[in-house]
Amino acid sequence: MDGGGNEAHREIRDEIQKLCLRFPGEYWRKLDRGRLYPTEFVAALSEAGWLSALIPEEFGGSGLPLSAAAVILEEIQRNGCNGAAAHAQMYIMGTLLRHGSDEQKRAYLPRIASGELRLQAFGVTEPESGTDTTSIKTFARRDGDHFIVTGQKVWTSRAEHSDLMLLLTRTTPRDQAAKRTDGLSVFLVDMTVSLGHGMSIKPIRTMMNHSTTEVFFDELKVPVQNLIGEEGKGFRYILSGMNAERILIGAECIGDAKWFIDRAIAYAKERIVFGRPIGQNQGVQFPIAKAYADLRAAELMVASAAQLFDSAKDCGAEANMAKLLAADAAWEAANVCVQTHGGFGFAEDFDIERKFRETRLYQVAPISTNLILAYLAEHVLGLPRSY
Numbered sequence: 485m486d487g488g489g490n491e492a493h494r495e496i497r498d499e500i501q502k503l504c505l506r507f508p509g510e511y512w513r514k515l516d517r518g519r520l521y522p523t524e525f526v527a528a529l530s531e532a533g534w535l536s537a538l539i540p541e542e543f544g545g546s547g548l549p550l551s552a553a554a555v556i557l558e559e560i561q562r563n564g565c566n567g568a569a570a571h572a573q574m575y576i577m578g579t580l581l582r583h584g585s586d587e588q589k590r591a592y593l594p595r596i597a598s599g600e601l602r603l604q605a606f607g608v609t610e611p612e613s614g615t616d617t618t619s620i621k622t623f624a625r626r627d628g629d630h631f632i633v634t635g636q637k638v639w640t641s642r643a644e645h646s647d648l649m650l651l652l653t654r655t656t657p658r659d660q661a662a663k664r665t666d667g668l669s670v671f672l673v674d675m676t677v678s679l680g681h682g683m684s685i686k687p688i689r690t691m692m693n694h695s696t697t698e699v700f701f702d703e704l705k706v707p708v709q710n711l712i713g714e715e716g717k718g719f720r721y722i723l724s725g726m727n728a729e730r731i732l733i734g735a736e737c738i739g740d741a742k743w744f745i746d747r748a749i750a751y752a753k754e755r756i757v758f759g760r761p762i763g764q765n766q767g768v769q770f771p772i773a774k775a776y777a778d779l780r781a782a783e784l785m786v787a788s789a790a791q792l793f794d795s796a797k798d799c800g801a802e803a804n805m806a807k808l809l810a811a812d813a814a815w816e817a818a819n820v821c822v823q824t825h826g827g828f829g830f831a832e833d834f835d836i837e838r839k840f841r842e843t844r845l846y847q848v849a850p851i852s853t854n855l856i857l858a859y860l861a862e863h864v865l866g867l868p869r870s871y
């Protein structure tokens with residue numbers, strides 16, 4: 485498929501493609517069957533410096549703009565690999581970079597950039613407060629030089645493969661905070677010393693291979709110096725990273741959509757039924773053409789959001805729309821790809837059913853489609869808040 489108008493950062497695309505060739509379908513299929521973590525793939529990305537793309541050069545990263553990071557993740561997906569194993573490092577790090585103290589940045593960022601420390605776990609969602617983040621119950625109580633954390637997170641992905649966790653807790657109960665968004669704090673938790681000492685992890689088996697878990701906190705001691713920014717302001721810090729997260733996930737969805745459409749086109753050309761390629765039938769080619777048009781539109785929105793982000797302009801609406809449209813485009817392309825392949829769309833060896841399961845997530849996480857629509861209705865269109 486012609487990459488269309490947005491094939492910026494050609495050299496990054498070529499390098500990522502080369503790296504991904506070392507991790508073909510069989511590699512991912514084997515991991516998928518055993519629900520295993522792609523350790524070698526993540527190590528290869530770290531060694532090549534791709535996961536530290538957004539870390540400033542002074543801290544050992546390459547200081548690239550978000551639009552370049554988006555291309556890295558897009559290209560990983562486009563080449564049939566799965567960036568979900570490591571993507572969080574790119575956007576979680578922003579909270580530390582923007583709101584951490586100089587001491588924290590110097591202590592952690594160079595080691596994250598070198599791959600020595602993995603910052604892959606992001607503990608926000610809880611069993612009783614999904615989308616309603618300000619209702620979280622995990623509590624950090626100050627006790628001298630420490631905070632004592634008690635509570636539970638759910639869907640904390642990659643927790644078993646991370647050294648650090650960015651953790652959101654309440655430090656003031658919601659009913660005692662001036663506003664519901666006040667009284668939340670963010671910690672950088674050293675998981676290597678916490679496991680077995682107040683922190684435990686239980687894997688959740690899901691329909692795709694995503695290394696997600698439940699994390700339990702039972703009087704976990706976190707040193708005061710691991711508090712990021714000011715106590716009680718954590719919700720704002722997390723929100724400030726969400727635009728980057730949405731743009732990067734949107735870019736991954738664009739990569740998925742391209743992969744599915746490429747596969748659908750190739751098969752539609754080669755599969756002969758009734759003596760002609762199935763792609764000669766409009767009933768087969770039109771859905772692929774429609775998925776392509778929708779992909780291209782979503783791609784423009786992702787690029788526009790990334791450009792606004794890189795120029796430090798307000799991009800809340802565009803980042804949300806980028807994630808919404810790209811997740812929808814990837815899902816539509818996934819469906820079309822399965823349909824084009826007929827029975828073979830369901831065969832493990834074609835990788836389509838695996839990518840189909842993987843891409844479905846993005847209409848739900850990290851933010852569900854409904855909540856994006858609610859954001860647009862309220863904040864862009866000025867309609868009454870619905871929740």
Ligand SMILES: Cc1cc2nc3c(=O)[nH]c(=O)nc-3n(C[C@H](O)[C@H](O)[C@H](O)COP(=O)(O)OP(=O)(O)OC[C@H]3O[C@@H](n4cnc5c(N)ncnc54)[C@H](O)[C@@H]3O)c2cc1C
Binds near residue numbers: 639642848849
């Ligand atoms: C595989 C996976 C990995 C994840 N990884 C992480 C992670 O690393 N860290 C982390 O913190 N979280 C993670 N999550 C959690 C994810 O962010 C949440 O699942 C997501 O935000 C939705 O929250 P929920 O599941 O609690 O759904 P709920 O909030 O319970 O919502 C359920 C449904 O109701 C809809 N809904 C709820 N309220 C409204 C409303 N007011 N108007 C309209 N519709 C509404 C939602 O759109 C959704 O479709 C992950 C989830 C999954 C499945």
